[in-house]
Amino acid sequence: MQSGVFHTTYGKDMALQQSSWQKWRLGLVLAALLIFPFVADNSQLYLANTIAIAAIGAIGLNILVGFTGQISLGQGAFLGVGAYASALFTGRLFELFGGTGGTPFLVSILLAALFTALVGTLFGLPSLRLKGLYLAIATLAAQQIIIWIITHTPKLTGGESFSLRPTLLFGLNMNQNGDFRFYWLLIPIAILVTLAATNLFRTRVGRSFVAVRDRDIAAEVMGINLFRTKLLAFAVSSFFVGLAGALLAHYRLVISPDRFEIGTSISFLAMIIIGGMGSIAGSIYGAAFITLLPALIESLGRQVSNIYPNIDTMLPYIQQGAFGLVIILFLIFEPEGLAKVWHNIKNYFNLWPFSY
Amino acid sequence: MPNFLPLLITGLMNGAIYALVALGFVLIYKATDVINFAQGELLLVGVYVTFALVAETGFPLRPWPWPLAIAAALAVAVGLGVLIERLVLRPLIGEPIISVIMVTIGLSQLLRAIVAAFFGTSQRAFPPIFPSHVIELFGTRITADRLWALGIAGLLLLLLSLFFRFSTTGIAMRAAADDQQAALSMGISIKRVFAIAWSIAAVVATIGGLLVANNNGGINTSLGNIGLLVFPVVILGGLDSIPGAIIGGIIIGMIESFSAGYLNVKLGLEGLESVLPYVLLIIILMIRPYGLFGREIIERV
Numbered sequence: 001m002q003s004g005v006f007h008t009t010y011g012k013d014m015a016l017q018q019s020s021w022q023k024w025r026l027g028l029v030l031a032a033l034l035i036f037p038f039v040a041d042n043s044q045l046y047l048a049n050t051i052a053i054a055a056i057g058a059i060g061l062n063i064l065v066g067f068t069g070q071i072s073l074g075q076g077a078f079l080g081v082g083a084y085a086s087a088l089f090t091g092r093l094f095e096l097f098g099g100t101g102g103t104p105f106l107v108s109i110l111l112a113a114l115f116t117a118l119v120g121t122l123f124g125l126p127s128l129r130l131k132g133l134y135l136a137i138a139t140l141a142a143q144q145i146i147i148w149i150i151t152h153t154p155k156l157t158g159g160e161s162f163s164l165r166p167t168l169l170f171g172l173n174m175n176q177n178g179d180f181r182f183y184w185l186l187i188p189i190a191i192l193v194t195l196a197a198t199n200l201f202r203t204r205v206g207r208s209f210v211a212v213r214d215r216d217i218a219a220e221v222m223g224i225n226l227f228r229t230k231l232l233a234f235a236v237s238s239f240f241v242g243l244a245g246a247l248l249a250h251y252r253l254v255i256s257p258d259r260f261e262i263g264t265s266i267s268f269l270a271m272i273i274i275g276g277m278g279s280i281a282g283s284i285y286g287a288a289f290i291t292l293l294p295a296l297i298e299s300l301g302r303q304v305s306n307i308y309p310n311i312d313t314m315l316p317y318i319q320q321g322a323f324g325l326v327i328i329l330f331l332i333f334e335p336e337g338l339a340k341v342w343h344n345i346k347n348y349f350n351l352w353p354f355s356y
Numbered sequence: 357m358p359n360f361l362p363l364l365i366t367g368l369m370n371g372a373i374y375a376l377v378a379l380g381f382v383l384i385y386k387a388t389d390v391i392n393f394a395q396g397e398l399l400l401v402g403v404y405v406t407f408a409l410v411a412e413t414g415f416p417l418r419p420w421p422w423p424l425a426i427a428a429a430l431a432v433a434v435g436l437g438v439l440i441e442r443l444v445l446r447p448l449i450g451e452p453i454i455s456v457i458m459v460t461i462g463l464s465q466l467l468r469a470i471v472a473a474f475f476g477t478s479q480r481a482f483p484p485i486f487p488s489h490v491i492e493l494f495g496t497r498i499t500a501d502r503l504w505a506l507g508i509a510g511l512l513l514l515l516l517s518l519f520f521r522f523s524t525t526g527i528a529m530r531a532a533a534d535d536q537q538a539a540l541s542m543g544i545s546i547k548r549v550f551a552i553a554w555s556i557a558a559v560v561a562t563i564g565g566l567l568v569a570n571n572n573g574g575i576n577t578s579l580g581n582i583g584l585l586v587f588p589v590v591i592l593g594g595l596d597s598i599p600g601a602i603i604g605g606i607i608i609g610m611i612e613s614f615s616a617g618y619l620n621v622k623l624g625l626e627g628l629e630s631v632l633p634y635v636l637l638i639i640i641l642m643i644r645p646y647g648l649f650g651r652e653i654i655e656r657v
Contacts, residue, residue: 071454126641132453133391133595137587138641141634144584148631262584266461273458314473321469327462331455332447 045179052186054287058271060240066277068233069213074139075268077146080260082245086112109246116242117235124234151257161256276339285338294319361496363617371609372509376564378589378601380557386533387553393460396583397467402562405429433562437554479576482569505567588633594650
């Protein structure tokens with residue numbers, strides 16, 4: 001019996017799935033994902049889709065904050081940039097110039113993600129001079145400025161709210177029975193993003209991100225172009241966040257600026273803190289946790305509603321309070337998040353009987 | 357220039373209030389190296405405690421007279437400050453900056469939820485603290501409560517400046533901010549300094565919040581958003597500078613007031629005053645990140 005995971009070839013050492021257990025687990029997860037839409041009701045599918053979108057955004061944010069060490073409080077606004085950009089590409093932009101057409105759905109979400117990457121790079125420019133809390137404050141300002149622009153260009157963004165046309169994918173109306181149809185679109189995209197991000201950190205570029213996080217001056221001495229690396233991190237991160245925003249817009253069909261306020265930035269940061277900074281899997285755990293927490297509290301509240309009849313009015317505050325409390329407790333007791341918790345559990349069994 | 361004087365006084369008054377709230381922020385940053393995103397929520401708690409004592413129906417012994425209610429709210433603020441420092445921030449000493457930022461954000465969500473759970477999020481009428489008769493001043497008409505607010509904020513800023521300049525505790529706090537180890541070896545209790553910093557921050561935030569509530573005549577939970585406006589103020593003045601917070605606050609207050617009064621009409625852009633401070637913030641960060649009076653940090657390898 002072996003205690004721990006050992007490799008005898010380089011190929012095995014570099015494999016994404018290091019043990020047969022992990023392959024089994026991956027198979028099980030995939031099988032569950034395939035069966036889920038046939039056994040779940042619409043509200044459960046809605047939660048799953050929301051988690052998938054949140055996971056894409058959280059992975060994007062984690063690339064920037066967890067892997068490159070650049071704190072950003074502006075992810076909510078970048079999500080909004082992606083959402084509005086894609087909404088514009090599929091229709092409104094053409095209407096403004098008297099046309100009626102629009103780019104196909106898949107093209108417009110890609111264009112939106114690229115556009116968000118561009119905006120993200122622009123607001124990443126201060127990162128050359130600013131570090132740590134100064135950068136956090138700069139991105140906070142970016143958040144406020146972007147939302148202000150969105151609310152003050154009603155011709156482009158519809159001001160208060162914006163209704164999209166139904167999403168057509170190869171002639172199929174995705175929003176008809178939307179929770180079910182979007183599931184089959186969102187889960188594969190989320191898997192692709194996960195795979196892309198995991199592999200990113202096995203490349204030269206990804207490693208340079210990590211080097212910048214660990215000690216930027218040392219990284220520069222080792223020949224990493226700091227300016228290019230930081231901007232690239234902002235671009236890659238914003239690309240994924242913009243993609244998440246675009247998908248959100250087409251899934252919900254109605255978007256408004258208040259969905260992309262500072263609160264959204266905070267919940268994305270909470271996802272990566274609770275999931276685990278600098279962990280791709282952690283981003284997904286965190287996205288699931290933060291999405292499920294309010295739903296869980298709501299269902300708990302419904303169960304005790306006959307004992308506390310006015311619990312309904314209190315629910316939003318309980319949800320917000322629990323959200324804040326969870327962030328504080330995780331930071332104090334498990335700063336490395338759910339990914340670390342899972343890692344500890346795994347290690348315990350892996351190293352058994354020497355798991356001290 | 358029509359409306360010049362009223363706009364000037366509004367700007368000065370708002371600026372003085374921002375300066376008060378920012379002062380608490382700077383104090384915490386200087387003494388404990390913590391960026392406090394919950395400053396606006398400290399303000400919220402203080403204002404709502406006062407409100408509960410003065411106006412909330414069903415509270416025992418209501419209504420409390422103003423001085424007593426404010427004194428009680430300030431006592432709560434002191435306790436809250438000490439409690440936060442002890443329970444939330446002390447376990448995070450030495451943790452990365454993102455953790456410290458996030459823990460104060462989590463704290464702000466929690467405090468806001470608690471206030472909303474007790475009082476709801478809807479607008480509540482806030483009884484006036486000061487008389488609000490109209491005064492004729494240099495040919496314009498101004499209500500007296502604005503002058504009161506300006507006077508109190510100004511007086512408090514002066515008192516705090518004197519406190520840091522001359523009192524033993526104030527000097528100890530400056531010493532601790534400057535070099536913790538040196539301060540420790542001189543017999544200064546860092547723990548006490550941290551607790552005092554959080555308490556003063558909560559107290560000045562409460563007073564600032566009461567002045568805002570008095571001017572608006574009503575309160576709701578979005579009052580806590582003043583906490584975000586602190587950032588342009590402290591970046592402009594310099595994150596670790598007390599005079600910087602005062603001057604930064606007044607400049608931001610003026611910019612808001614005058615852009616609302618003149619620029620919006622000229623440029624036809626409504627709500628420009630809410631975004632200008634942040635544009636200014638980015639510009640300052642690009643040109644002079646340590647602000648007008650902040651200390652430039654030189655990184656050594």
